[in-house]
Amino acid sequence: MLLCGGADLHGDGAVYRVESGTSARIWRDPWLPNPNHGFVTSDPLPGHEEATVNQLFVPGENRWDYDILVDLFSEEERGQILKIPLSSYGRSDRIYWVHDNKGFYSVRSGYKRLMQEFFQEYPNTMDSFWRTIWNLKIPAKVRNFLWRASQLVLPTADHLRAKRVDIDKLCPVCLQHDESVLHSLVHCTLARRVWDTLGINSSPSLADSFKDWLNIVLSNNKEVRELIGMTCWAIWTNRNEVVWQSRSYTVMKVIANSKGFLHQWREVHQPAATPSRIPKPLDFAKWYPPADGSLKINTDAAIFENQGGAGFGLVIRDSRGSFVAAKIIPVRGITDPLIAEALGVREALSWLKVRFPAVQIIEMDSLLVYNALQKYEVDNSYFGLLIEECRFLALDMPNVKFSWVRRSANQVAHTLAKAASSFHDTIEWSNYSPLFISNVLLADLSNE
Numbered sequence: 001m002l003l004c005g006g007a008d009l010h011g012d013g014a015v016y017r018v019e020s021g022t023s024a025r026i027w028r029d030p031w032l033p034n035p036n037h038g039f040v041t042s043d044p045l046p047g048h049e050e051a052t053v054n055q056l057f058v059p060g061e062n063r064w065d066y067d068i069l070v071d072l073f074s075e076e077e078r079g080q081i082l083k084i085p086l087s088s089y090g091r092s093d094r095i096y097w098v099h100d101n102k103g104f105y106s107v108r109s110g111y112k113r114l115m116q117e118f119f120q121e122y123p124n125t126m127d128s129f130w131r132t133i134w135n136l137k138i139p140a141k142v143r144n145f146l147w148r149a150s151q152l153v154l155p156t157a158d159h160l161r162a163k164r165v166d167i168d169k170l171c172p173v174c175l176q177h178d179e180s181v182l183h184s185l186v187h188c189t190l191a192r193r194v195w196d197t198l199g200i201n202s203s204p205s206l207a208d209s210f211k212d213w214l215n216i217v218l219s220n221n222k223e224v225r226e227l228i229g230m231t232c233w234a235i236w237t238n239r240n241e242v243v244w245q246s247r248s249y250t251v252m253k254v255i256a257n258s259k260g261f262l263h264q265w266r267e268v269h270q271p272a273a274t275p276s277r278i279p280k281p282l283d284f285a286k287w288y289p290p291a292d293g294s295l296k297i298n299t300d301a302a303i304f305e306n307q308g309g310a311g312f313g314l315v316i317r318d319s320r321g322s323f324v325a326a327k328i329i330p331v332r333g334i335t336d337p338l339i340a341e342a343l344g345v346r347e348a349l350s351w352l353k354v355r356f357p358a359v360q361i362i363e364m365d366s367l368l369v370y371n372a373l374q375k376y377e378v379d380n381s382y383f384g385l386l387i388e389e390c391r392f393l394a395l396d397m398p399n400v401k402f403s404w405v406r407r408s409a410n411q412v413a414h415t416l417a418k419a420a421s422s423f424h425d426t427i428e429w430s431n432y433s434p435l436f437i438s439n440v441l442l443a444d445l446s447n448e
């Protein structure tokens, strides 16, 4: 197999990153995360020389079939295979370079090619437009707002009427035109005056949808991208105040709000020239309950070197710090701390999605995972894959925020994760906490 104009996959540390497992062949291709060669050395199963890696999965679940691994591979190879975290996406396997911790081939053309393939894989979600939105340095709620607006899922009159909600189809702000996302945020009278003042093109001939319009103005006005994003949100806030409180802003008030919030947010989130954003460490040495009426989940992972595995601990508490639910998940084979931390966050997101969509804060103590979740960076390693999956899962939960705390403030999740070494299977508690965490739960509530 050839890639990138001459780089031969059979050497040089290029191996498959297993995702769907349908491209990489078990005995023919390099896919073990092994810096020496990546090939399986055990003999192929007669008649199955071309079998692909997905045949080693438990069908329908993202885990390895341990019994098959025991039958086919040496203990050493089995250990390497079990270190590979399986993905829930099922996208095609891709090539990465084990020598680079982000999985990139060092030759520039190879890198470019990989980038292209990478973004082609996200036709509807992570194309360059979504990447631009993700990269905007604005509050997460505003990014989520832009995402929803571009997906046309704002509660505008046209959208509600399509869902058979009986409301007037006129725009509540100008009372002249039918309301749509494009009208409300770009073409409505006040919106147009705001955009004119900022020198941004809001002409109806520019685009037929809000997504297209935003795409065009963001790429034509790179230096004020953030302000454009914030202004869309300020216009929408104004529209909501008209609807719900019969108030309305002037052009200057909308712009002042948008600039003001952006400025405040930057003060907090972009302190000058710090290499990596460390959220106010000292204040976070203690666990804090979430705001009234919301829920928080804490997650942690523990590695069990001598058992060759890891465990995840998840705990959900309410605004009074009361226990809501907890989960312990033991996994075999994973021994890389970073992979384990990222897997813990992925487990938390999948659990919330199904059982506790009301949770708004996902708190962890791994700064590397937290930082990776905050920025969009192409990373072809397994760690990168897990971060991508986390971000993808979070898109469906627009209210969810990631948060980082010191380890000392993450003791309940930590205790649960450590306890995973004595469990064989996943276990879940709700309403009543397991006895062995009652002391740490109490300690979090003390006012020291």
Ligand SMILES: [Zn+2]
Binding pocket: 171, 172, 173, 174, 175, 176, 177, 183, 184, 187, 188, 189
């Ligand atoms: Zn209007």
